[in-house]
Amino acid sequence: MIKNVHGSTVDFLGEAIVGGRYAVGASLPAEPLLCEELGVSRTVIRESVKSLVAKGLISTGPKVGTRVLPDENWNWFDPDVVNWQARVGLTAEFLRDLQDLRRVVEPAAVRLAAERATPQDIAQIEAAYAGMKKAVVEGGDYITFDLRFHQGLLRAAQNRMLWQMSKALSALLRTSFEISTSRKDGPAGSLPMHRAVLDAVAAHDPARAEKAVLRLIDGARQDIEQVLGSRKRLPRLSRPASQLKAA
CATH class of the missing domain: 1.10.10.10 (Winged helix-like DNA-binding domain superfamily/Winged helix DNA-binding domain)
Known part of the structure; x- marks a missing residue:
């Protein structure tokens, strides 16, 4: 636009x-x-x-x-501020702050989602997961569907403040997803962890859902720390989302 x-x-x-x-x-x-x-x-x-x-x-x-x-x-929940940081270059401090934020917000939100998710909520998360799986198998835009998956979880918590937060978190989360996607077999390896979160939410099992999303977040943290440790260039989010090649 x-x-x-x-x-x-x-x-x-x-x-x-x-x-x-x-x-x-x-x-x-x-x-x-x-x-x-x-x-x-x-x-x-x-x-x-x-x-x-x-x-x-x-x-x-x-x-x-x-x-x-x-x-x-600075208002780090303002998508403009996040986008400006992404354009000029992500920093280790920014990425570690992001991971801390995810570990605080997402497990609690997923617990609520497991308690409150409607059939429609679960269907939307299922559709996002199907898009992720298709991108792994056939190639394509994995990151957009990964974002929809996590947005769906926050929406399913049925909390207006968490949903508003998701709009800013989306800009933040993409940084993590770009890094995970850049790692060989990263998306394929994360699919079972996403499936475990979805299954627990669909079963309305808050404790299992929280445990599953923590495994997912901690896996992303490891990916980020490996990239930071390797001194590889961090992704620039001003570019279109990375595309996977067919498996």
């Missing part, structure tokens, strides 16, 4: 901040300079600054101007 002038300006400035073009504590260039550089009006710059303030990237105030905030102030 093509973004409007405001959206494109927020993207440019957000990515520049996350990428370190403007250091923590530094001021953004003055409005006239930004207007000239980006070819936009002062109104667009001012509205874009408001958006970046809302995302926690900058602060504004009289006499101090517009200053870049440390990354602990």
